[in-house]
Amino acid sequence: MLLDKQQAAGRLLELEDALILCHRNPDGDTLGSGFALCRALLALGRRARVFCHDGVPEKFRYMVPEMPEFEPKTVVTVDIADAALFGGRTEEIVQKYGPVSLAIDHHPSHRPFADDLYLEGDSASCCEIIWELMQARKEDWKLDAKIAGCLYTGVATDTGCFKFSNTSPRTHRIAAELIERGADYVTINKVMFDTKTFGELKLEQMALDRLWLSEDGKIAVLTITAEMMREAGVDETMLDAITSLPRKIEGVEVGVTIKQRDETEYKVSVRTGETTSATAICARFGGGGHARAAGCQFEGLSPAAIREKLAAAAREEMGRG
């Protein structure tokens, strides 16, 4: 069933021996939500553990606490919009310990898979929701600087550091409170937004040399092949920054990044301006996400063929909001 805020706030406090699941290709919001909740439960003397099909990328490791081993009594998901985003190893876990009893999410495109759901489709991040739910029962939680740092990570990364249109006055007020709680925002922002390895710089240069731009200059497509990533010594977890690059070019309304995941599979990220729906573009290919940032995947097509499909879809969706 759909929970209201008070019910959801209560449910988090009732969690015992909880296994917290994050979505595949994890980002700062799903991991920040998961580890914040995990740390908050551990601080109350409960047992809790976070699991993600793809593990925790190096740059997010600072969020990981010491987690006990135990047989989960409850399975909770954070920031997962669709069971299709579990990933195989998570599916096995859900089969073994499931069903998912509680899902906390902020994706308007959420497709229910859990017994109970708390959804705030207009929240910029899932971390924003976790904070709000904990504040609703603040006397019952023991929130420390590390928990604040996990939540800040999701609040900042899902809003492009407070730049995207999903940023609300509430987002800023929560950031203020998280900083007051000791969130190490300087280090977190430096790692999330202002750190590039030489490999990333090299990859950026290679990708820009091959940038495809539509004749009217409104659609830009960047292609990252596995070979380019090998040459630059960069792995997929380091591609977040480059994904926002095409949209940064002056005049570009739809920025597309095509990333090769293996021989035949390509992952596509779409970023759009205020007048075009990234969700609508990606939905045409079975993908989804947010209004200004969405994604989809392709199997067995060449990057050029994928680019043509995306460009055609972008042309049709452009200006439709």
Next chain:
Amino acid sequence: MLLDKQQAAGRLLELEDALILCHRNPDGDTLGSGFALCRALLALGRRARVFCHDGVPEKFRYMVPEMPEFEPKTVVTVDIADAALFGGRTEEIVQKYGPVSLAIDHHPSHRPFADDLYLEGDSASCCEIIWELMQARKEDWKLDAKIAGCLYTGVATDTGCFKFSNTSPRTHRIAAELIERGADYVTINKVMFDTKTFGELKLEQMALDRLWLSEDGKIAVLTITAEMMREAGVDETMLDAITSLPRKIEGVEVGVTIKQRDETEYKVSVRTGETTSATAICARFGGGGHARAAGCQFEGLSPAAIREKLAAAAREEMGRG
């Protein structure tokens, strides 16, 4: 004399026929402060005008209101730390209409030049101060979305979009209030942080090809010559973004950008990590600024010679906080 908050708040409301001066090489904070104050005075039916030695760069034009011509009765400066930052044309104006009766600033390194000064050395931006002073007498001002947008511009740009260590809980709460007042933060952030012309991308590529890195990888120096700027078709007002590039490279503690201004003059921007003072490095060469972002200038030295001086100074200041 040094004013307290209530006195300063009152002084802003008393301004009649005020000429508001911004510092040379204007940034989002000095222009945001100037035009917010100017617009707020115009909204009260007063006459007010903003002047900057170097004019208003294209990307900041959205802040400029219709400004009346008149003989100024009062001269006010915003975000100007030192009379040396006036620029020649502003000096003439101060000689003609001066002295400066009121200076509002947030630079700890402020060197008094005005009859009265209101200084908040720990404020992230001058726009934060202007907002606070207007809120102290909020019933007397008529603040609209345009004014909020001007103030948001300075609040966001001087904190690197809430990333730098000068960002405080107050900064975020003010951003929340400015968004509630209608500040068009999405467009402003897109223009300030997420827009690159092909020229800028080209210049970035050229500069990175010539990046100098110290053996221990802690000091990175980027040099932008007038010829490179000509080749890329980029002017000095478009170099803000590139200035933060060296410090973004993983492991770099001191990032330096040397920009040629004319045949013999070079402008240097220094960005540092938490353990090194950018002010201290630049002070050695007669410059100044903030703890993590400062600048200085050189006359008649080659970029290579300037680089050596900066690298030597950086080595000595590194780790001294």
